[in-house]
Amino acid sequence: MQPTRRVNALQTEAKFHGCERIFRLPDVIAICGLSKSQIHLMMHRGEFPQNVQLGQRAVGWRSSEIQDWVQSKFQQARMTPKKLTTSSIVGNTHVSR
Numbered sequence: 092m093q094p095t096r097r098v099n100a101l102q103t104e105a106k107f108h109g110c111e112r113i114f115r116l117p118d119v120i121a122i123c124g125l126s127k128s129q130i131h132l133m134m135h136r137g138e139f140p141q142n143v144q145l146g147q148r149a150v151g152w153r154s155s156e157i158q159d160w161v162q163s164k165f166q167q168a169r170m171t172p173k174k175l176t177t178s179s180i181v182g183n184t185h186v187s188r
Contacts, residue, residue, distance in 0.1 A: 110154075111153060111154055111155055112154045113143065113145065113151035113152065113153065113154070114151055114152045114153075114154055114157055115149075115150075115151050116130075116150070116151075119152050119157060122157060122161065123157065123160070123161060125139075139160060140152055140153065140156035140157060140159075140160055
């Protein structure tokens, strides 16, 4: 994906702040940082918001659902304790197993 597409998606989101809108796949990829195949796999597993049929060959995602998903990932990252590894303990003799 082109870098300008990501900037455009974020600028567009800023214009619609507080309003429900539909994100197309390039927007979702830019916002979430996931690949197309990862998005579809996670949708199939129920780990990502389902898309909405817009037309015969077009789908999109509700902006509120994508924003909620991103926020939940931020919350999970804050709540999950980081595991110690031998590479994270420099100069210490402690070894985690």
